[in-house]
Amino acid sequence: xxxxxxxxxxxxxxxxxLVTIMVFSAMxxxxxxxxxxxIGQSAGMGQMTEDVKEQLRHEYGLxxxxxxxxxxxxxxxxxxxxxxxxxxxxSVGTLMAERFPITLHIGLVAFVLGNIIGxxxxxxxxxxxxxxxxxxxxxxxxxxxxxxxFWLGFLLMYVFGxxxxxxxxxxxxxPFDDFWLSTKHIIMPVICIMITGLAVxxxxxxxxxxxxxxxxxxxxxxxxxxxxRAVVAKHILKNSLIPVVTLLGxxxxxIFGGSVLVEQVxxxxxxxxxxxxxxxxxxxxxxxSGVLVISFIVIMSNLIVDISYAWLDxxxxxx
Amino acid sequence: xxxxxxxVTFYESPPRISEWRRFWRVFLQRKLVIIGLMILLILxxxxxxxxxxxxxxxxxxDPYDALAQPSAKHLLGTDIQGxxxxxxxxxxxxxxxxxxxxxxxFAATVGVTLGIIAGYYKGITNMIIMRIMDALMGFPMxxxxxxxxxxxxxxxxxxxxxxxxxxxxxxxxxxxxxxxSIKENDYILAQEAMGSSGRRIMFTHILPNSLPxxxxxxxxxxxxxxxxxxxxxxxxxxIKPPGAAWGAMVADGYKYLxxxxxxxxxPGFAIMLxxxxxxxxxxxxxxxxxxxxxxxL
Numbered sequence: 001x002x003x004x005x006x007x008x009x010x011x012x013x014x015x016x017x018l019v020t021i022m023v024f025s026a027m028x029x030x031x032x033x034x035x036x037x038x039i040g041q042s043a044g045m046g047q048m049t050e051d052v053k054e055q056l057r058h059e060y061g062l063x064x065x066x067x068x069x070x071x072x073x074x075x076x077x078x079x080x081x082x083x084x085x086x087x088x089x090x091s092v093g094t095l096m097a098e099r100f101p102i103t104l105h106i107g108l109v110a111f112v113l114g115n116i117i118g119x120x121x122x123x124x125x126x127x128x129x130x131x132x133x134x135x136x137x138x139x140x141x142x143x144x145x146x147x148x149x150f151w152l153g154f155l156l157m158y159v160f161g162x163x164x165x166x167x168x169x170x171x172x173x174x175p176f177d178d179f180w181l182s183t184k185h186i187i188m189p190v191i192c193i194m195i196t197g198l199a200v201x202x203x204x205x206x207x208x209x210x211x212x213x214x215x216x217x218x219x220x221x222x223x224x225x226x227x228x229r230a231v232v233a234k235h236i237l238k239n240s241l242i243p244v245v246t247l248l249g250x251x252x253x254x255i256f257g258g259s260v261l262v263e264q265v266x267x268x269x270x271x272x273x274x275x276x277x278x279x280x281x282x283x284x285x286x287x288x289s290g291v292l293v294i295s296f297i298v299i300m301s302n303l304i305v306d307i308s309y310a311w312l313d314x315x316x317x318x319x
Numbered sequence: 320x321x322x323x324x325x326x327v328t329f330y331e332s333p334p335r336i337s338e339w340r341r342f343w344r345v346f347l348q349r350k351l352v353i354i355g356l357m358i359l360l361i362l363x364x365x366x367x368x369x370x371x372x373x374x375x376x377x378x379x380x381d382p383y384d385a386l387a388q389p390s391a392k393h394l395l396g397t398d399i400q401g402x403x404x405x406x407x408x409x410x411x412x413x414x415x416x417x418x419x420x421x422x423x424x425f426a427a428t429v430g431v432t433l434g435i436i437a438g439y440y441k442g443i444t445n446m447i448i449m450r451i452m453d454a455l456m457g458f459p460m461x462x463x464x465x466x467x468x469x470x471x472x473x474x475x476x477x478x479x480x481x482x483x484x485x486x487x488x489x490x491x492x493x494x495x496x497x498x499x500s501i502k503e504n505d506y507i508l509a510q511e512a513m514g515s516s517g518r519r520i521m522f523t524h525i526l527p528n529s530l531p532x533x534x535x536x537x538x539x540x541x542x543x544x545x546x547x548x549x550x551x552x553x554x555x556x557x558i559k560p561p562g563a564a565w566g567a568m569v570a571d572g573y574k575y576l577x578x579x580x581x582x583x584x585x586p587g588f589a590i591m592l593x594x595x596x597x598x599x600x601x602x603x604x605x606x607x608x609x610x611x612x613x614x615x616l
Contacts, residue, residue: 011453014450015450015453018450018451018453018454019457019458022455026466026467026470027470029470142595142599143591143595145542146542146592146594146595146598147591148549148566148590148591148594150550150553150566150569150570150587151569151584151587151588151590154569154573154576154583154584154587155587157576158576158584162576253459253460254459256459256462257459257460257461260459260461260462260465260554261550261553261554264554265573275462275465276554279465279466279468279556282469284469287466287469291462291463294458294459294462295454295457295458295459295462296457298457298458299453
């Protein structure tokens with residue numbers, strides 16, 4: 001197990017390094033002068049004399065070789081210095097610290113609820129295979145993987161916001177300021193963010209439970225006269241939920257991907273919205289750091305999932 | 320009764336069922352598959368014959384008829400520029416299929432090739448290719464596509480490039496695993512013993528044997544891809560106006576949600592329908608080709 005963890009850790013380190021190289025070179029591949037990236041729109045650059053530009057290039061370290069620039073940037077990131085935003089005139093670290101808890105709040109609620117509901121739906125569908133409940137779950141999970149989340153947002157907003165007036169249409173309130181209002185605010189965004197993951201989990205759980213139910217040891221359990229509750233809980237569920245664990249890592253990615261769209265729909269000042277606005281304001285330093293932080297989290301959660309998977313199922317570590 | 324040594328008994332061989340017939344029987348047996356195929360057929364016909372089906376110019380509207388409610392004249396109403404929503408939807412179907420097929424062609428070709436090479440050669444080649452794929456998978460797809468589209472700028476070609484890059488690792492990862500298992504077969508060992516080159520084994524033996532999985536994967540990935548494209552054009556980095564992209568139509572229509580909800584409801588429903596159809600057909604293909612893949616793909 002230790003050897004496995006060390007191997008996976010090493011792999012994760014390599015992947016993170018590759019990600020930093022990709023993000024760094026992506027930003028350098030931008031058409032035009034890299035100086036534009038640092039001072040924002042090229043607007044002011046026309047009037048600058050070559051001397052001023054040279055001066056600025058030196059200031060931002062752009063006159064050094066790309067390799068040195070990369071290590072300068074990484075050094076900064078490791079010290080917690082993610083650079084400065086041009087539009088917000090603030091350090092990217094501060095910007096992220098303000099917005100991250102918001103995305104995390106909605107994301108965590110969506111993650112927990114989506115997984116619990118998804119697994120429950122999958123188990124019910126598989127145990128009552130062919131019944132109306134199975135058809136309902138199958139249909140709902142097809143809709144869940146097919147629906148554009150931003151469109152679902154508008155639908156919910158139209159029904160529960162405009163017509164029934166049950167829920168606030170947009171915005172965000174911290175749960176520490178007003179817990180109930182905050183919860184009402186996040187209901188619709190949470191539904192939108194969790195729907196895809198929920199559907200994927202429900203489908204996987206259903207087929208996994210069906211598969212395990214056909215195993216010999218389950219037949220043995222039935223034939224020795226165990227009650228349904230014992231067979232299901234002790235023999236079927238324990239074994240069928242192992243493959244579902246792998247999907248939890250993917251779920252984290254879906255949540256961050258979804259937050260980009262959903263925060264835009266509901267005007268939630270989280271990390272996803274920051275990323276989108278920065279793309280449009282050509283605030284590339286923010287885009288670079290935002291993408292880096294998100295993919296770091298995704299890679300780390302995949303690492304944790306892989307390790308716990310190996311811990312749950314010894315066949316993996318020795319595979 | 321004596322045994323006649325000259326008498327030869329013929330045993331009837333079991334009836335041969337052609338793999339094709341078996342496939343079609345399982346595939347078309349499911350009602351959901353038929354529904355999915357019908358939706359796709361209608362959409363493809365719509366996309367091909369768009370100029371004949373649309374009764375209005377999708378790009379030029381009548382400003383005096385802006386934001387019209389659905390009526391016999393404009394079945395789904397008009398947008399702020401007086402453009403007919405239904406006509407824009409019909410032309411938008413073209414965009415969906417163009418982006419879908421070109422991107423998939425590109426991503427699948429690169430991803431499958433990389434996956435097979437990584438799986439076949441193991442060692443350092445495998446290490447390099449697969450770690451790069453892992454790194455690409457570390458970015459949520461829409462975020463990777465958003466970053467690439469930001470760098471490249473909008474426009475249909477750049478959207479296709481951005482989405483292709485984002486889709487490559489999915490193909491590579493599955494094909495890598497598949498190649499590893501195909502390689503264990505005796506016919507590959509026989510080829511190696513005969514001295515076939517690696518390239519020959521990869522492309523005349525491993526590739527055709529992974530075809531069933533590839534077909535299913537492509538169908539299911541088309542759904543994911545269309546959702547991602549819709550997401551990008553919703554955010555405004557997709558196809559440039561006045562082009563009719565369904566995702567952008569949802570975003571534009573949103574401003575009139577209270578008065579003209581159909582403006583954003585109709586294109587969103589169209590996106591869902593096409594993704595739904597690809598998922599139904601993909602699942603049907605998977606179960607007909609190899610039910611063991613359930614859960615893997």
